[in-house]
């Protein structure tokens with residue numbers, strides 16, 4: 001195997017030298033301003049250094065819409081190349097050692113070899129994801145009319161077995177969670193018996209739950225529509241919560257930010273799930289209209305901050321059963337996926353650090369005194385602080401890049417990969433939906 005191009009630690013350090021002096025100046029300045037509010041910048045930098053979010057293996061390829069896909073240069077063509085790109089992201093931003101796999105897109109020939117390949121790059125495997133929303137070649141029965149909720153028990157059994165296979169593979173790879181998202185639903189009124197479909201879902205999920213190792217968690221991902229355009233079986237967090245409760249203590253509700261009806265108060269959904277001890281974690285992305293899968297923080301940064309405000313509140317209270325798993329789930333149609341994923345990871349740490357700036361005593365006091373104006377001001381005071389110097393300093397201290405996108409561009413990584421990975425003629429990248 002020929003040597004693949006990698007961005008070296010020396011190159012990152014060399015690029016960092018260019019921005020170091022300004023970073024230190026900005027960091028000192030911000031530190032002084034935060035001190036006036038009784039905040040210690042070093043504590044916040046520690047928080048930023050400890051933040052983790054997993055990268056989706058399917059996110060490093062160019063996405064597409066149902067109209068077209070415009071492939072990028074040097075796209076990864078297999079799971080090893082996807083992991084190479086994930087390793088590059090991790091090297092530059094340092095917050096993303098976890099990779100979430102999608103099966104069968106990422107099914108390895110040799111799981112031990114894949115685990116080693118990931119470990120060699122400082123990576124590990126986060127939640128597994130099953131796929132019963134597409135038919136795979138050679139698959140005996142079709143999911144056209146559903147999978148875990150199909151009217152035919154044989155189709156349901158096939159879908160259950162696929163999920164169990166994902167869990168078994170995940171055990172070999174060192175994963176500790178399994179995420180189930182199904183596209184099951186109906187396109188027309190009358191097509192599906194709502195109650196029967198949900199009953200069948202629970203029966204199928206019970207079988208999957210029974211196959212879950214003791215130290216694993218099962219994540220239920222809801223979505224209000226698409227691909228079913230009239231009704232979806234696991235359509236919202238309420239249904240998800242009901243199912244998680246029915247299944248047992250290892251089942252939790254995963255919130256994908258793009259999977260809600262327009263204007264739903266997602267931060268409140270998050271607070272409810274935290275309160276009920278059933279928040280699994282997130283698929284972070286952003287959207288304007290539907291499940292747009294845009295970069296986290298690109299459309300509604302204040303919403304992202306408000307979500308983190310709830311998460312940090314729970315973290316500071318040290319609530320039971322609060323151990324959310326953070327993952328990105330985006331589709332990159334017009335940007336370089338590596339750049340989008342790095343920027344998104346950065347936006348999450350930004351929101352996390354900003355949420356730590358909230359003066360919680362003052363907020364509680366405003367709430368108790370029914371002073372909405374000051375309550376909002378507390379949040380806005382935190383949200384409007386530019387914490388970029390903290391993020392840059394945290395990355396630098398962890399060995400990453402002060403400016404990940406600039407360093408990535410300066411390395412010409414994409415040009416190198418374009419040479420190393422000539423596109424297969426006529427091939428559609430697998431796993432991009």
Ligand code: PSV
Pocket residue numbers: 058129181221223256283291329433
């Ligand atoms: C469905 O829209 C979803 O959010 C689920 O998480 C899938 O696993 C993923 O997207 C597939 O791209």
Ligand code: MN
Pocket residue numbers: 181221256283329
């Ligand atoms: Mn998702």
